[in-house]
Amino acid sequence: MHRLQDLVRLHRLGVGPRTIARRLRMSPNTERQYRRALATRGLLAGDVTALPELTTLREAVVAALPPKTPPQQVSSAARWTETVTPWLTGGATPTAIYDRLRLEHPDFTGSLSAVKRLCLRLQRARGIQPDDVAIPVETAPGELAQVDFGYVGRLYDAATRVLRKAWVFVLVLGYSRHLFCRIVFDQRIETWLACHAEAFAALGGVPAVIVPDNLKAAVIRAAFGVAGATTLNRSYRECARHYGFQVDPTPIRSPEKKGKVEAAVKYVKRNFFAARREELDAGVLGRELARWAREIAGQRRHGTTQRRPLEVFTTVEQPALRALPVEPYVPTVWHVARVHPDAHVCVGRALYSVPWRLIGERVLVRVTPTALSIYAADARVATHDRVPAGRRSTQEAHLPPQRRDLRxxxxxxxxxxxxxxxxxxxxxxxxxxxxxxxxxxxxxxxxxxxxxxxxxxxxxxxxxxxxxxxxxxxxxxxxxxxxxxxxxQPLPGTDASAPAPLTAPRFARDLRAQLALTHEEARHVTH
Structure with missing residues (x-):
């Protein structure tokens, strides 16, 4: 019940003005002003069970006590309303708008508070738009999983024996909210694919749809609108084809569209990592994280579903996941490389030859743990076995014929x-x-x-x-x-061999036979 209605009710019950002011937590002067305004309209008297409508009481108070206007009627930022409106609509914050006004308009003299008040008035005038409404999305068991990285500080890497920046890879299933977590030291495509393979193996199946962020390991070009085109990373596309899942990237600058994993990353960081600041060994933390995901995160009562994630996953969602492929997954990574003047490309700090006419061009390189294929204009131009870093794999046919021997x-x-x-x-x-x-x-x-x-x-x-x-x-x-x-020619001081008799050309006639034939013809003519 509103305080104005309470004031009328208490007055009709015969409660004194001071007691009413104390109960309603208002000053005696305010109580007196309200009481006199309502009494002028005859709203104080009457039955306790039939109180006036709140709108009637407010109209009486506003008529008797009009709102006081501040001494300054026009804001110092009001003249910039037309300039600020498109920026605010585009998603700029009041601080960003204030900084741009100061930078681009030397005659702007307003304060940050004035810009904040202007933005607030514009937002109120605009009202709630359909795009402002958060639509809850319900997913079926095994239908969707969201994935993301979260930065967790610098941890000790046993492989390099130094402190390195570390992230936690988190996969959360949309139905059960069951988590899979791994600590990594980079966000390269190789790491991204390995985390997916480990997650699917741990879950014992594959969700139908994976919702990643717009990191380059998953998305090369993000769509800026519904009509925009999204280009997936070739390596991620091959991984999706092998496991049979589809990729639904989050729209750009819209982390709320994958709120499940955003909340899961915050939960992992605040619950697990925040309580273990003294431990810096990534190996130790990794083993503890796997146990924590099962025994703590999996057994908690989720705030949205009000169920235990591991229990729901085991009984409902795991049977709904797609079966793992029979063939083991071979990580395939695609790189873009430029052909060097020596007709080689550098991949993994090793050099591989390509046809020399491609020097200066960009080519696509498909890399597996054991082999490497190079493509130009969607045609395969070279295939090599992998060699260690610092080594060179050269095929003779890739070099110019007149110069290939010089190597x-x-x-x-x-x-x-x-x-x-x-x-x-x-x-x-x-x-x-x-x-x-x-x-x-x-x-x-x-x-x-x-x-x-x-x-x-x-x-x-x-x-x-x-x-x-x-x-x-x-x-x-x-x-x-x-x-x-x-x-x-013969060398000096050596006997020159006698010249060999001339041999008749292939189609020449025999001279002796020709002379004998001529003599015979002459004899017949004489006789």
């Missing part, structure tokens, strides 16, 4: 290639390497061997024999021998 810097490699052309070439290359005991002759040998491979083996051997005879161990000298066909 080999071993003397034994080029010596072996020379031996394949013949012992004369092998001996000549050994002597080239030995011409200078300080200056390396690798580049000279590379030029010589690659040039000799363009000619028939007989000419390559003869050219090397002639170069050794004259002591010519440079690339220009050997190149000149072959260019001038000197390799086909």
């Amino acid at each position: 080999h810097r071993s003397q034994s490699y080029w010596q072996t290639r020379a031996e394949q052309l013949g012992p004369e070439v092998g001996a000549y290359i050994r002597e080239v390497f030995a011409t200078d005991d300080v200056l390396a002759q690798l580049r000279t040998v590379q030029q010589i061997v690659r040039h000799l491979e363009r000619f028939p083996v007989a000419r390559a051997r003869a050219a090397c024999v002639r170069a050794r005879f004259y002591g010519s161990y440079s690339y220009p000298a050997l190149k000149a021998i072959l260019a001038k066909a000197l390799d086909q």
Whole structure:
């Protein structure tokens, strides 16, 4: 009952003015003003059980006691109403509006309090809009799970032996509110996928829909509206296809759309981590967190459902989850990489070759624990086995044909290639390497061997024999021998073999047979 109605009721019961003021917690002067205003309208007298309507009492009081207006009638921020209105509608806070006014409008002299009052008046004038109404969403068992990360401070990482920033990965089932939690040291896609795989294994099934935040491990491009397009991370898409769940990303700047996991993250941080500030070892906290999720979070009576999450999960929701795939999940991660000038891409601090014509282009790299595939324009252009960090995997076909051999810097490699052309070439290359005991002759040998491979083996051997005879161990000298066909001439001091008889061309006629035929024809003509 309103205080005005109480005042009339107590007055009709015969209670004194001071007692009425004390019971209604108002000053005697205020009680007197209200009593006189109501008495003027004849509202104090009457039956106790038939009190006047509250609107009638208020009209009588306002008529007798009009509200006092402040001395300042116009706010210092009122002239900026048209400027502030679209900012406020767009979601800007009063502090943000105040800072922008100061930055962009030098003639603004209002205070932050004035801007706050202006925003409050505009919000009241706007009223409650349909978008302001929070619509509760009920989910069926096994239908939905929400996932998110929450920062929990710096914890000790046993792998690196240093304190690192740590987060807690939380998955909460929409129906039972059962939790799965893991401590992680990054939010990379590899960690994101591993957390999902561990969560599904721990739950013994897969929810139909996963609602993630707009982190890059899940969503590359978020939709800014209903008509906007959402682009999922390729790695997350493959994970969803393997386990058979769908992804429903949260709209951008709308954390309230995944309120279940937002509340769960706060609960984990305030209940578990806040009570264990003295423990910094992530390994110890991880084991305690798993036990806490079962025995504390799972056994509490949830404030919304008024049921125990673990009990509801075990009896109702777990049987409704989708079965785990028969084939084990192989984490697949997609990366965008740029092809370096050496026709390689860097993935996991290791280098992998691609066709050299893609230098400078961006390619997609699909990485599994054992293999790696590279795609350009949606076509696979290379496949490699994984190599350790710091190593290089190069396929000869990916390099330019005329330059791919230059990557080999071993003397034994080029010596072996020379031996394949013949012992004369092998001996000549050994002597080239030995011409200078300080200056390396690798580049000279590379030029010589690659040039000799363009000619028939007989000419390559003869050219090397002639170069050794004259002591010519440079690339220009050997190149000149072959260019001038000197390799086909005998060396000085050697007996030139007699020239071989000329052989008739393939389609030439036999001269002797032709002469015999002509003689026979002449004899017949004479006789």
